[in-house]
Structures are given as C-alpha cells and as structure tokens.
Amino acid sequence: MTTTSMGSAPQKISLSRVLGPIHVWALGVGIVLVGEFDGWNFAADKGGALAALIVLWFCGLLYSAVAMIDSEVTSTIAAAGGQYAQAKHIVGPLMAFNVALYMVFAYTMLEVSDAILFGDAIVSKSGGDSGINHNSFVAASIIILAFLNYRGVLTNLNFNFAITAIAFLSIVILFFSVMPWSQGTVLKLNELVTPENALPYGWIGVIASFHWGIWYFLGIEGTTQAAEEVRSPARALPLGTMAGMVTLLIAATMTWYVCASLLPWQLLGSTYFPLWDAGRATQSPLLENMMFITTLLAALASANGCINDAARAWFSLGRDRYLPSWFSAVHPKYRTPYRSIIFLTPIALAFAFVADLNQAITFSILSGVLQYTFMSINIMMFRKKWPLGSIQRGYTHPLHPIPAIMLFALCMVTFFAIFLGYGVQLTAMVVFYIVVSVWFHFYRYQYVRRGAQFTMPWPKPQGY
Amino acid sequence: MWVYLTYLCWAVCVGLGGWMLFDWYKIDTTYSEDTLTSSREGEIEAVSEKHKV
Amino acid sequence: MAKYNPPDQPIVMQLFDIACLVAAIFLALWFPLYMGWAGISKNLEKIDNPTWDALKQNPTMVAQWEKLGFTPETAHAIIQNKWVYTIDWTQLIIMTVVLLGYFIFLFMASDREYRDVIDEKFNSK
Structure with missing residues (x-):
C-alpha cells in the first residue's frame, strides 16, 4: 500500500480484464465441488442410495443444459452480473432485478453453508470434549475470504484454482486407492445397496431426492459473473464452463461410487461429511486426514467463489440504479466492487451464526431453481428476439429448443421435490419475491434510467 | 490447543476486518464519488465487438 | 419518445x-x-433396546457403522428417523398458485418496462 499512486488514478475506473479460462474453471468448479464433500448425500436420506445415483444422472443432464444455454447467452452478453445482464437485455428490468436477487441469495446462502461446514468440520476433528464451538472458524473463513476478494480478482482466483484442483485430485486419489476395479476388497456395494434398500421409499423418494440432487452441481452457472473480467469472454466462458461441467460429472460419479460402497445408506444420508467419512471407513489415517483437509479446502473454494459472484451481482444492481448507485463503486487500486463485498459480509455472518446447515442449503437451492426456470424461458425469448444470424454469438448451443424444454421440465420436478418437506419455506420465499417485485415495479423503478440500461450494440429486437 | 486456535481466528477477523474498514474509509475520502462509480456496463464491448445487422 | x-x-x-x-x-x-x-415431515419409529438385527443391518453394514464409531443405540436415531411422503393438497395448490402468480406478474410487468427501454433506446433520436 503506497499512497503515491493514489492521486494519479485514471478518471474512469472499471473492473480489470485479467482472467483466462482456467480462472473461469476455478470459479465454476470451486463453487460447486463442495457439493461432493457435503450436501449431495442428503439425496440418499430422501430416497436411498440408488435414488442419489438416479438424480445424479438427471441433474447432470439438467446442468449440461444450463451450461450450454448459459454459454450461448453469456458469450454474447458479456457483462458482470451474468444472468442479470442477460435478463435485462432479453426479458426486462423487473426480471433482471429478481434474477440478481436469486443470485445474491443463492450465493450468499451457499457461502453461509460453506462457512458452517468449515467450522463444523474443525469442531468435529477436535473431538467432542474440546469445548469449542464453530463460531470463530465460521467468522474467520468469511472474513479472510472477503479480504482476499477485496484485494483483487486475479490473486483470488489463482488461489481458488489451486485449492479447487487439490480438492478434485483428492477425490481421484481416494477413488483409486480403494481399488474400484475390485468390488469386495474394500468396496462393498453389493452388500450395502441391496434390492431391498436401494429405493426404500419407492419412486416418490426418487422425486423427493431431486431437492438435493441439485447440490451436485449448483453454482456452475456462476462462471458468467466473471464476464467483465475475462480477457476473451466469447471464448473463455464457454470453454471454462464446459470443462467445469465435465470435471464435476467425473467427480460426482466417483464420489457416489466410493461413498455408496463404503457407507450404509442411512449413515450416508445423515452425515455432514460423506467423503471424509468414506476416508475414515477405509481405516487409513492418510486417506482420512487427506479427506478432512480437502473438505476444508472445498468449503473455502466455494465460499470464495460465492463472495465473488454475489458481490458482482449486487454491484451490477447498483450500477443500473436498481439499488442505490453507491454500491457500484470500484476500488481504484484493486479494481474490485469493494463496497458490495463489505456490505454483504455482515449479512453472511449473521446467517452463519443462526442458520443450520441443511436449511441454509435449502434456501440456496430454492433461489437456484427459480433462476434455472428463468433461464429456460430466457433462451426461448433470446432466440425469438434475435434469431441466429441477426447478431454475432460467441457460441451457439445445439438441439434448441430441446435443452430448454428439458431444463424447464426438470425445474418443475424439483419444485415438487422441494415441496416434499420444505413446502412452506418455498412458498414463503416466493411471497418475498412477490413483495420485492411489487416494491421495485411501483416504487424503485422511478430512479432507473430507461434506454441507458440496454448497453449491447445490438439491433432492435424482433417484435418491438 | 483448540481454544487458542479459536482466539487466533477471532484475532484474524478483527485484524483483516479492521483493515478493510480502514481502507474503505481511506478510499472513500481520497477519491470523488464520481470517479469511484464511473464503471459502465458494456463499454468495452461497444468498441471492440461489432455486430452486423 | x-x-x-x-x-x-x-x-x-x-x-x-x-x-x-x-x-x-x-x-x-x-x-x-x-x-x-x-x-418437519420426518417421523422417528422408535424401537426399544435396539440391536443391529432389529435395525435390519447386515454384517457388512454393521462393520461399516462400527468403523465410524456407532453403536445400535446411536445409530437407532438415524436409521429409524423416516420421511413421511404424504401430499398435502391444500398446501400444494397454494404453492402452485403463488408460484404461477409470481411468474405471470414477473413476465408481464417486465415486458411493460422492457417496451419503454426499447422505445427510448431505438426510437428516440
């Protein structure tokens, strides 16, 4: 920190374009990979071990559709705020406001879950009689990551790349060290998942487990938040997102196979640390400690990406005056949306101290599914208002409209799955969105400039 | 040992949190509000990417 | 405009x-x-003096539970705590109406605002 450079800062300050495809990968996979270390396994609780595998496949399909659709739209609309900027250009301001809130909710509550996981893992490691609680670890993880985010996006995502890669490698190492090719030696899939207990609740259990199946991949769409900071968005975003999706499909499949072959389904469905417990079940101290450490790393990587994404969504709202423009300040030295980062930190802290883990995850999932529902409709409108050929697209996704229809159908199934057990929360949350939508449409929108919101150099949309 | 770790965590929180608040205050008082909020969406695209109609 | x-x-x-x-x-x-x-829709089906047999765990499962330090007593609360999937139709209908109403309002109000934006951006010179 020198003060000499401060007076000579340029008149215009913007986020800086410094990221490449590996950072996009690190942001996407970093946020999501924690789902393998905690969360997906509650699908086994809701429907049995086989249900967890079935939803893994279906959610893999859902998210492949999300990644393809997202890549097309965002390689064309490259702005911080990601889906928010998409909604603003394609559907309209109120939709954009809602989408930004979905993201801030989904990411902030995911960050909260990560911090709780981080704290609980350490407390659990310390043993029951150490007499400590998780608050200090929760707070430290949030504050340290907020600090890293404050200090600049490049260092931050380099850090994220390193810890995400280590966490991913640990899953691969665990997978190969239990000799997956030889069932019966360490792994006991046949005896743990039997015809009697594979689907203990029948097909309704499979539907219900969609609720947590989402958690295998939730957050991969966050790659678009980096749009304004990557050097070549049209290339790096599709590349990083797709590579991330492939990584996650591999990690999720390995995780299911190892965990379902080592832990009885009720245990799998109730633990907060499925991979760590799988490491313990091998009775190798080396594997156990490795999975403990990478559980912590995965939680940090995820929380880090979430702070990054939530702050950019909040920043974009300020920049268009959807929220007071005060939030749209960029740090002249570190080029980060520093006020948004600081503002969201105490909110995350407050929830981290009061919420419990799977409730925080449920809030995050709810906002995520609302957002995917929007995305399926959004891509239809995008193709209709600007058909292929009318503007230059960085990437065009195949088989339109099949991915969009599939995505929409899977979202409906997931809403129903959340209803089974968390129906009141879902309704309460939608009521919240209705209230803030009315507030925005009839009151707040008066402070927003109209034509200036449309920033892409595109022709007029068809039908207007 | 675990108890000392929690003290360390709180100390880190106060240190880094305090630094962020201090830096925030310093930046806000050094630069004008217009400079800080001068970022605009899509400005770079408008120059570097041309779309054919 | x-x-x-x-x-x-x-x-x-x-x-x-x-x-x-x-x-x-x-x-x-x-x-x-x-x-x-x-x-809230979970229900604990209590078994008195649980044993691994009563909890319907085969020898492989028992071995895995024990590796992680569980006994029949501590595993009981996990194994017997079961979901009850009954569909409360009133609640389902309320949720559907709220969700549908939300999306309809969202898209209609957005479209009205969007027309203003397009009008000012492309029609005013």
Missing part, C-alpha cells in the same frame, strides 16, 4: 431503501427458521 430522466434520490432515502430490502431478506429467510417450518 422523450428521454426519461429519473429524479435524484436523497441519500437518506437511499439508506432507507437498503434498510427495507435487508429487512425483507431477513424476514423471508429467518421467519420460516424461527417458526420451525423446515423439514
């Missing part, structure tokens, strides 16, 4: 807007937690 110039918002009102939003966020997220509405 004439260019729309938004009024300036005094700083106090900006703060007030943020406070409203934060209050709404906390209310929406905290209230269901406070009321204990989440995940």
